[in-house]
Amino acid sequence: MDILLPKNSLLKEILLENNRSLILIISLMLLTGLVQATSVLGLMPIVDFVINQEESQHNEITQAVANQLSRLNIPVNILSLGILYLSLVLVRSTILALQKYITTRTIFKVMKQLIYGLYESFLYTSLAFFNTKQYGTLANTVVKETEKASIGFESLAQMIASSISLIFYFLLLLFLSWQLSLLILILTIILLSPSILLNKYVYKVRKKHTEASNLFQGKMYDTLNSLKLITGFSKREDTLREVQPSVNTVAKTSVQFTMVRVLFSLIAEPVSVFLVVFSILVGLNYLSMGISELIAFLYAINRLAVESQGVITQRNNIYASLPSFEQIQSLKYEAENSKESKEGKKITSFSKGIFIENLSFSYDNQEEVLSDINLKVPIGAMVALVGSSGSGKSTLIDLIMGFYLSQKGTLKIDNDFITKISLRDWRLLSGYIPQQPFLFNASIKDNLLWARKEATDSEIEQACRLANAEEFILDLKEKYNTLVGERGVRLSGGQAQRICLARALIKKPQLLILDEATSALDSHSELLIQDSIEKLTGETTIISIAHRLSTIKKATRIYHLDMGRIVEEGTFEELISSKDGFFRRTAELQGIV
Ligand SMILES: Nc1ncnc2c1ncn2[C@@H]1O[C@H](COP(=O)(O)OP(=O)(O)OP(=O)(O)O)[C@@H](O)[C@H]1O
Ligand SMILES: [Mg+2]
Known part of the structure; x- marks a missing residue:
């Protein structure tokens, strides 16, 4: 498995096919990240004005903002600074909404492409393809696995978003204190790296989930097609019993996968608290940071922890969707390999x-x-x-x-x-x-x-x-x-x-x-x-x-x-x-x- 992203040609194909939307999404994400980081800086003048009444104690950023406002003949006070901060937040929310809209639209476009692509390859393949296939697997792939794969694609987009935010927050930290930032970087990597090992586990759990879903759909298909037979042979109890193992596995693997996610969110919280306390101690005792700087720094660290957790969770989600991608891909490949030729001499009648x-x-x-x-x-x-x-x-x-x-x-x-x-x-x-x-x-x-x-x-x-x-x-x-x-x-x-x-x-x-x-x-x-x-x-x-x-x-x-x-x-x-x-x-x- 790859360190950054798993290798999967279908995933690659989807990325290439939707490259324009993806570039647009990433651009919007860059913009969101930039505005988000700037809005953290917008907090600093407010804190300075509330805590430090004397102008000489004001931070560089506060002074720069104050100068800019005075030049525009706007009085520098809590109200104007508050409005400025609020405007930044509003701009951020608007861009975020736009980015979410385009991301969601792309995700559903991907889902549509996957469903339609599979449907088409099943319809145009030769009947020999179906001789060796179970209808349950085919139905499950079209209905359920395409959805899981689209969620994987969504996770990919979100992972890119989180990574971009992460970079911006880190740049912001660097700007505020590069010494502390480097320490935080090393600590974050040490604290979060074990979670990467869980990718393999997540992949295995989800593969089991997919196999159980195939089985369940197959049973469901058979049952609906043979209700009279089942009743006539008094096989209702047996049928119910037969379907149990696959339903149990679907439920069990879902719980396992959810627990991995919960575990990640639980890790992020203490990591964040640890980093915050660590920064306060080092920032105040060794780096003599100002209060407004420290508050901005702590806020950014908190966001950094949240986004790091996001990157790890999304990356796991991508691994979780891998079995779906693989099943879609192999069925599509097989169906297309035995596809009936659309070519051939046109005929409108036959005469001999x-x-x-x-x-x-x-x-x-x-x-x-x-x-x-x-x-x-x-x-x-x-x-x-x-x-x-x-x-x-x-x-x-x-x-x-x-x-x-x-x-x-x-x-x-x-x-x-x-x-x-x-x-x-x-x-x-x-x-x-x-x-x-x-x-x-x-x-x-x-x-x-x-x-x-x-x-x-x-x-x-x-x-x-x-x-x-x-x-x-x-x-x-x-x-x-x-x-x-x-x-x-x-x-x-x-x-x-x-x-x-x-x-x-x-x-x-x-x-x-x-x-x-x-x-x-x-x-x-x-x-x-x-x-x-x-x-x-x-x-x-x-x-x-x-x-x-x-x-x-x-x-x-x-x-x-x-x-x-x-x-x-x-x-x-x-x-x-x-x-x-x-x-x-x-x-x-x-x-x-
Ligand atoms: N899809 C298939 N895959 C593999 N073997 C098959 C398949 N369909 C039929 N056979 C086999 O081919 C043989 C001929 O089957 P076919 O359906 O052509 O018989 P038939 O003469 O139409 O019989 P019937 O009168 O019962 O309809 C049988 O031995 C059957 O087991
Ligand atoms: Mg026959």
Whole structure:
């Protein structure tokens, strides 16, 4: 760890990015320090006038001020000196207020930059990034750690302010008595240096705090997402017990950190008293200082002790914020390292289809989840993917959507490799319905408009009709304005699925991807939707994953996946006629043949 400031590239980056504000703040701090020290000097003439009635006993400063006032034809008395002192204090307060305003504004700007920067890197990174991350850590970093880091930045600004004041007070002391000042300097360094050793301890305590906060947020996220499950498994007590250790650690480390701060403030008081008594003894007995000089000196010493304590406390605060800076930095770095390219050929449509050749893929670069896949989705066709659970159907869709990139083989949209086109454009062409339906906690209408904000009411109605959702929506009290609840909990599973389908259809996509989009529906509703979807073929290219084989009877081509390989392919009739094939057996089990 560095003697003056810890090394952290994010902190450095923030300092450089905000260098203009920082220079302004430091300039104002210099000014505040200067006015503050001058206002201490302003005390001296008042003391002289109160204590020493004879002019010959007046201090040099008092004489200089008196001369200046007389030259301006202002009577030199307690009143004028008092007004002068008050004006100095007022100027100091005004500059201080301005400095505080600019500092606070900069701190919140830093917080905004940190939050926004993280949010952006999380949004633009590839989905692979989230495979190894805990949502609790991510949420905690965005919400809590950015705040802690901003406080660290604030401490840095305050430390600079305190250091500047410290220098001014010390210069003032030097001016009043350089011999005593040097003694005070040596004493202060000896008395306060042990506290520097606490930086390491503070860093450790705060690292624990951050780790516990990550855990706690993770538990909180899991709990809120599985309340029904927790209740259904009678796991409320266990859940509460599980969250206890991390909450305890958060509380414990907070107490430890606060106690270190309290300790510092306790050190400052005796140090200050010791220095004051020491100065009185030395100043009066050995240096024969005047009363007004001594009072100014003592006042400055008191401020010196307060500011020294400030510097040490703020420095510790900076160390305390270091774990937050480190966590923000490492997550941001990782997210940006696996960032999706924003570049790529612009596309507004596709005209030939999707062509996959010899494609293999694994999530962790070890075991292949897809092996040697050859598959064509000609434009306007309806292609179906079937196969047992875990065979790699959703993964194949993920690759087609460009969520992951394959390690071997090629995936082309028309004549272009997927790696060469703009993925944003490609996804704008697609209507994707993931396997787990997700709705935002908003009205049905807003959930639909989310996909295409310029959609008209009649387009919304048409999409819902196609998704066989219109009937149940019109039965709801608030119709299209009904709130769906968090993740759509106020709808039935099948209702939510139909809204998800309508949300994809409202985009009028050129490619529709259905990952078991009708799995939660009764056979009758599923058939109705199937009918609507089949009507879209020709105009829309469709990829459909289905467990119920009856829904893919009309597919142009069916691919049967098993353990990541295509083991059968053909039309429904072709596959069904292959007597010992898996497809035929499944069809028999489902009572289709
Ligand atoms: N994010 C992931 N990281 C690592 N492995 C994964 C990930 N997602 C899926 N897998 C693995 O990849 C394999 C294929 O999963 P996939 O979700 O593609 O199956 P699926 O055919 O869609 O199954 P289902 O019919 O149950 O939806 C499985 O063995 C699964 O464990
Ligand atoms: Mg799946």
